Amino acid sequence: MTLYFYNPGEIDIRGATIAGLSAKEDSDSAIGFFGTGLKYSIASILRWGGDITIWSGDTPYKFEVEKMQFRDKEFEQIVLRSGGETQTLGFTTEYGKKWQGWQVFRELYSNALDEGGHVTDKEVYPESGSTLIVVNCPVLDEPYEIKDEIVLRKNIHWVYETPRLKLADEVSVNLYYKGVRVWKGVHLFTWNAFCSSHFELSEDRDIKNIYMARILMQEETMQCTDEELIFRILTADKQFGESLLEYPSHYKVSEEFLSVAKRLWKQDAKRYDKLKAVIEKHAPELTEPKEVELTPIMELQLKKAVTLASRMQMEPLEYKISVRDLGESRLGTYNSSTGQIYLSPEVFNQGTKQVLSTLYEELLHAKTGKQDCTYNMQTFLFNKIISMYEEHVFKEPI
Numbered sequence: 001m002t003l004y005f006y007n008p009g010e011i012d013i014r015g016a017t018i019a020g021l022s023a024k025e026d027s028d029s030a031i032g033f034f035g036t037g038l039k040y041s042i043a044s045i046l047r048w049g050g051d052i053t054i055w056s057g058d059t060p061y062k063f064e065v066e067k068m069q070f071r072d073k074e075f076e077q078i079v080l081r082s083g084g085e086t087q088t089l090g091f092t093t094e095y096g097k098k099w100q101g102w103q104v105f106r107e108l109y110s111n112a113l114d115e116g117g118h119v120t121d122k123e124v125y126p127e128s129g130s131t132l133i134v135v136n137c138p139v140l141d142e143p144y145e146i147k148d149e150i151v152l153r154k155n156i157h158w159v160y161e162t163p164r165l166k167l168a169d170e171v172s173v174n175l176y177y178k179g180v181r182v183w184k185g186v187h188l189f190t191w192n193a194f195c196s197s198h199f200e201l202s203e204d205r206d207i208k209n210i211y212m213a214r215i216l217m218q219e220e221t222m223q224c225t226d227e228e229l230i231f232r233i234l235t236a237d238k239q240f241g242e243s244l245l246e247y248p249s250h251y252k253v254s255e256e257f258l259s260v261a262k263r264l265w266k267q268d269a270k271r272y273d274k275l276k277a278v279i280e281k282h283a284p285e286l287t288e289p290k291e292v293e294l295t296p297i298m299e300l301q302l303k304k305a306v307t308l309a310s311r312m313q314m315e316p317l318e319y320k321i322s323v324r325d326l327g328e329s330r331l332g333t334y335n336s337s338t339g340q341i342y343l344s345p346e347v348f349n350q351g352t353k354q355v356l357s358t359l360y361e362e363l364l365h366a367k368t369g370k371q372d373c374t375y376n377m378q379t380f381l382f383n384k385i386i387s388m389y390e391e392h393v394f395k396e397p398i
Contacts (some may be wrong), residue, residue: 001141004124005108005133007117010056016042016063017080017089036203037107040096043078044104047093050137055126059083065093102181103204105143106150108133110180113151119144152179152192160229164195165220167229175213175241183207188232188240191217214245222251222278230260234272249277258282284337289324298323298348305356314363316341321359323348332358334365341366 016038042063045052053062065076066088076093079086109119115131121144126132143150149172160167168190175183176192177199183206193199198216200208207213224230236242247261264272265279265286280287294302302321309316324342326333331344331354341362347354364370370377390397 001121001136001138001144002123003108003119003121003135003137003140003144005112005117005119005135006124007112007115007131008129009115009131010129011054011131013054013056013061013080013082016054016061017087037205038111039091040099041104041107043091043093043095044097044099045135045137045140046076046078047097048101048137048139050135050139052137053134055130055132055134057128057130058126060126068092099204101137101139102143102146102150105140105147106180106205108135109147109151119147149174150181152176152190156190158192160224160226162220162223164198164216165191165193167191171240175207177201177207180205183210183213185241186239188236188242217242218245218247219251221245222247222253222257225254225256227256227260230257231264234260234264234275246274247278249281253278253282262286280335280337284335287335288338289326289342292323292325292345294323298345301348301352301355302343304352305359308356309359309363312360314360314367316359316363319363319366332362334362336366339366 042052046063046065051062051064053060055061059082061080061082064079064081066079068075068077078089078091078093078095080089081087112119112133117131124132156168156170158166159169170190172187172190173184174181175185175187176190178194179192182199182201193213193216195216198212200212202208221230221233224233233242233245253261258278261272261275261278262283265275265283269276269286276287302323306316306321319339319341321341321343323345326342326344331347333342334340335342341359343355343358343362347358364377364380365372368380370380386398
């Protein structure tokens with residue numbers, strides 16, 4: 001199949017021959033580059049045994065290869081033939097050798113769209129005042145057939161829009177930046193972003209850091225005002241990328257998001273554990289675990305632990321301490337919103353020493369703000385141990 005990438009305006013052929021040359025680098029609307037990507041595309045097409053000719057107006061520029069040797073290894077150097085002259089270019093078919101067919105198609109198609117053009121498999125003739133790239137390469141046949149997945153069609157219906165992204169109610173196998181595929185992954189919705197700080201692209205035109213992209217998706221979801229849309233994102237099955245989104249407490253939240261989050265939390269807190277931080281901050285009353293009635297032995301254990309913690313200068317009586325059902329994996333927790341310390345009944349089964357240990361840890365969280373499994377907490381504990389040796393073993397500062 002022969003493909004014709006057409007757009008108004010005549011290309012300066014230097015954009016296809018000089019590395020790093022691009023007239024679109026600073027354009028907010030541009031999605032492709034007549035720069036490195038075009039050279040990658042030319043090299044890839046020739047490496048795959050295809051042929052490519054660029055017409056600038058009625059002047060043809062045909063790209064071919066010539067064999068060359070370098071340190072006993074054979075390469076295919078790219079040459080440009082036009083007007084009976086041959087120009088040896090400074091790159092080989094090794095350029096962009098990791099690119100796949102869809103990436104080459106995306107580059108050529110994006111460039112054409114940037115200039116108000118299109119792609120077709122129907123024959124197009126070169127004409128003055130236009131650019132025509134003629135490609136014959138079987139590797140691009142399949143990407144052409146799915147071109148609406150690689151570059152979003154113009155008539156797609158957006159159900160939600162903000163200055164930073166648009167959402168369409170269509171399952172998608174990709175994420176998009178300015179309408180162009182930049183990440184492969186199945187999503188319940190079609191996400192099309194316009195925020196370069198979160199969707200920073202590599203030279204291969206793919207997202208450099210998918211976690212930054214998800215941060216944008218998380219922020220926009222938490223500020224969304226469409227409750228049905230929020231509900232569908234929060235309840236997305238594991239097969240969809242939306243299920244990987246997290247919801248930190250420090251993000252701004254809309255009333256609509258909080259309403260849906262509270263409803264889901266009441267329905268099944270364990271299933272929607274990713275909403276815990278938001279619920280604890282904005283609806284702490286929903287996170288109150290069930291209180292456990294103490295046995296006489298448990299009361300004695302707790303009283304002794306509190307006394308010992310006081311002697312350790314932690315002053316536990318400043319806080320309300322209660323025993324609650326915290327689940328199987330949690331021995332204690334400090335609720336910063338309510339100022340309460342909760343101990344699991346399981347610590348009492350492990351003895352008073354464990355009660356004291358858990359109480360001491362939660363008092364540390366309460367008094368210092370240091371979190372579990374952090375460098376700050378580790379440093380604090382090590383310094384505490386050394387200070388105790390200074391006081392009771394060495395009997396002198398170190």
